[in-house]
Amino acid sequence: MIEGISIQEIMAVSVVLFFTGIYGFLTRRNLISILISLDLLLNAVALNMVAINRYLHPEHLQGHFFAIFIIAVAAAEVAVAIAIIIDLYRLMHSVDVEEVDKLKY
Numbered sequence: 110m111i112e113g114i115s116i117q118e119i120m121a122v123s124v125v126l127f128f129t130g131i132y133g134f135l136t137r138r139n140l141i142s143i144l145i146s147l148d149l150l151l152n153a154v155a156l157n158m159v160a161i162n163r164y165l166h167p168e169h170l171q172g173h174f175f176a177i178f179i180i181a182v183a184a185a186e187v188a189v190a191i192a193i194i195i196d197l198y199r200l201m202h203s204v205d206v207e208e209v210d211k212l213k214y
Contacts, residue, residue: 127153
């Protein structure tokens with residue numbers, strides 16, 4: 110146990126993060142909000158990896174390495190997505206998802 114914090118409490122925070130990300134991903138129309146929701150999903154997964162590793166195998170660091178890998182993938186995803194969103198904004202002057210369907214090259 111981590112100084113008075115049980116694994117159930119950590120998993121509860123992770124579940125709240127994950128479902129907040131799912132809700133944001135499914136209900137938002139702005140591409141930036143969708144990107145933030147995807148990052149919430151990835152952060153929930155990273156939190157699960159670290160918590161499960163800490164409670165099941167505290168002597169090993171696999172969960173921490175998976176979390177670092179998830180953070181690196183999230184950073185690369187954000188960089189590519191922001192570049193695409195900036196390009197779409199230059200073309201359409203909007204970042205709404207419905208406007209992207211109307212784009213003609």
